[in-house]
Amino acid sequence: MALRYALLGLLAKNEATGYELTQQFKETVIHFWTAHHTQIYRELLKMEEERLAESKVIQQTDYPDKKIYKITDKGFEQLLEWMLNKPVNVPKLKDDLLLRVSMFHFIPVEQAIAFLEKSKEHHQMGLRMTKEWQDEHFPNGTFKEDELGEYLTSEFGIRYMESWLSWCEWAIDVLRKKGEF
Amino acid sequence: MALRYALLGLLAKNEATGYELTQQFKETVIHFWTAHHTQIYRELLKMEEERLAESKVIQQTDYPDKKIYKITDKGFEQLLEWMLNKPVNVPKLKDDLLLRVSMFHFIPVEQAIAFLEKSKEHHQMGLRMTKEWQDEHFPNGTFKEDELGEYLTSEFGIRYMESWLSWCEWAIDVLRKKGEF
DNA sequence: AATTAATATGTGTATTTTCACATATGTTTA
DNA sequence: TAAACATATGTGAAAATACACATATTAATT
Numbered sequence: 285m286a287l288r289y290a291l292l293g294l295l296a297k298n299e300a301t302g303y304e305l306t307q308q309f310k311e312t313v314i315h316f317w318t319a320h321h322t323q324i325y326r327e328l329l330k331m332e333e334e335r336l337a338e339s340k341v342i343q344q345t346d347y348p349d350k351k352i353y354k355i356t357d358k359g360f361e362q363l364l365e366w367m368l369n370k371p372v373n374v375p376k377l378k379d380d381l382l383l384r385v386s387m388f389h390f391i392p393v394e395q396a397i398a399f400l401e402k403s404k405e406h407h408q409m410g411l412r413m414t415k416e417w418q419d420e421h422f423p424n425g426t427f428k429e430d431e432l433g434e435y436l437t438s439e440f441g442i443r444y445m446e447s448w449l450s451w452c453e454w455a456i457d458v459l460r461k462k463g464e465f
Numbered sequence: 466m467a468l469r470y471a472l473l474g475l476l477a478k479n480e481a482t483g484y485e486l487t488q489q490f491k492e493t494v495i496h497f498w499t500a501h502h503t504q505i506y507r508e509l510l511k512m513e514e515e516r517l518a519e520s521k522v523i524q525q526t527d528y529p530d531k532k533i534y535k536i537t538d539k540g541f542e543q544l545l546e547w548m549l550n551k552p553v554n555v556p557k558l559k560d561d562l563l564l565r566v567s568m569f570h571f572i573p574v575e576q577a578i579a580f581l582e583k584s585k586e587h588h589q590m591g592l593r594m595t596k597e598w599q600d601e602h603f604p605n606g607t608f609k610e611d612e613l614g615e616y617l618t619s620e621f622g623i624r625y626m627e628s629w630l631s632w633c634e635w636a637i638d639v640l641r642k643k644g645e646f
Numbered sequence: 647a648a649t650t651a652a653t654a655t656g657t658g659t660a661t662t663t664t665c666a667c668a669t670a671t672g673t674t675t676a
Numbered sequence: 677t678a679a680a681c682a683t684a685t686g687t688g689a690a691a692a693t694a695c696a697c698a699t700a701t702t703a704a705t706t
Contacts (some may be wrong), residue, residue, distance in 0.1 A: 501694055504694080528701070
């Protein structure tokens, strides 16, 4: 159900197509929510049925036609109602790499280190990209009224990835010392 | 599919009942995976069908009968095969609180701060509990061969929660300053 | 004395999420 | 020149996950 509110939250700022919303998920929502593009399209259709959003089709010749979604008053009402009155669900996490880490005692130390090195690279890249995004959108830490959320969550993302990196280094160190004996 | 490997990983250490596995999920697996108890019971049934695990029923008079699951050779083989040869999926996160944070510009500053204070408390408690668990299981940082994974992931959990806490404080500060104008 | 928590395992159903596939064109990269 | 990527929106089916409920006893708490 919460995917709906994530979409309404984005639409409350700007009208957008399913494709654009998918891009926004990859760029900013990624710090706290993941969703497949097919799920986003399907949810938008349902939201339109329930009159939480409405769409207009834009004909295009060079590219496929697109559908721009706009939030309705009812949609905005329900968004606020959810925000203020619905209980906050516990976070849900599925981390394939940490799952493997939890079984590192089954594999050779070098293999385990290789996993961590790769993950480190991955988070390094993510960190670099998010920092660039922040510099672009909030030059010297300034943000507009309706960018508050993005400012806070992108900072969360950065701290999260930094914490990942330092943990990776620590874990690699533990494994190296273990490998010496 | 990965829930299966999480369960096999735990069973590879010790035989256990569905109930015990659920407890272990709450205690240690929580740092990287979430699963509902009904899902765990169902997955165990499927795993037994596929001969990745086998169970024996223990009759009890005071409490309900229980089923102890044990990993099979086939189960262990498949676990290693997954660990070493299957691609590492991207992590998946659903965080209801951060989703609300992303829409903080819609609500009064005091309300937003209240959300963060509550989340801070929540992570403070989690941190305290995980630290206690660590002290109990790894007194002065020592761990047994097959505890390596738990050692590494619980440390991840601690750093994660510390990072959450410091972000919460930072975000509350941002909101307080914003509220002054 | 009554309620809640812990112990223990599930089923039926609904919802959520992913996977494979479908379609069509323009631009960029190797 | 071929392959890959970006643009753009979906469907059908499967898998994963959650929700409500069911059952039964003991121990601890209020």
